[in-house]
Amino acid sequence: MFAMRLAVAADAPAVAAMIHARCTWLEERGLPSWRDSVDELAAQAENPDGSMWVLEDDGGRIVGCTTVQEETPPWGWTPEELAEPAHYLYTTVTDPAYRAFKPGTLIAWWAVDRAAQVGKSWVRRGCFFPGLVRYYERQGFTLFHEVQRTRRRVYLMGRRAERIAGLERMFADPTDPAAAAALTAVARL
Numbered sequence: 001m002f003a004m005r006l007a008v009a010a011d012a013p014a015v016a017a018m019i020h021a022r023c024t025w026l027e028e029r030g031l032p033s034w035r036d037s038v039d040e041l042a043a044q045a046e047n048p049d050g051s052m053w054v055l056e057d058d059g060g061r062i063v064g065c066t067t068v069q070e071e072t073p074p075w076g077w078t079p080e081e082l083a084e085p086a087h088y089l090y091t092t093v094t095d096p097a098y099r100a101f102k103p104g105t106l107i108a109w110w111a112v113d114r115a116a117q118v119g120k121s122w123v124r125r126g127c128f129f130p131g132l133v134r135y136y137e138r139q140g141f142t143l144f145h146e147v148q149r150t151r152r153r154v155y156l157m158g159r160r161a162e163r164i165a166g167l168e169r170m171f172a173d174p175t176d177p178a179a180a181a182a183l184t185a186v187a188r189l
Contacts, residue, residue: 115161
């Protein structure tokens, strides 16, 4: 039912539409959104380095995205941590219409599995809000550092890269009882 693939320039309008949907969802709940940065974020699909990945359903609709950087940004991490091979995720956004399928968790687990496959030791990410810290902790990430960056506090998180058992089944049919149970277990943490 879902697949991850590298984004291409032609995906930018669909990525923008998906980010707009998430912005509306956030704003309806009184939360900050990326509304002023949608075009800039969607333009990451055009990155010639091919670092944005999209999650699409079996109809080809883009329901999520994340950008994978080959190295951890140098600020906030120790020299020892920076020496470890890691992927760094940023701009992970999902379509709220697909919340029941936990697309953010699928993307995170895909990233952890993919990092292990390509020889990385870690998947790292950062966020600005304690609520996202709790959400990422339910996906198996650990908070390592809190860093003040200009005007914002950044929470730096990581998870060891590892193969995720049953991931293919979760992507193939998240409504399958075993896949749904694995994804639902995340929500209970």
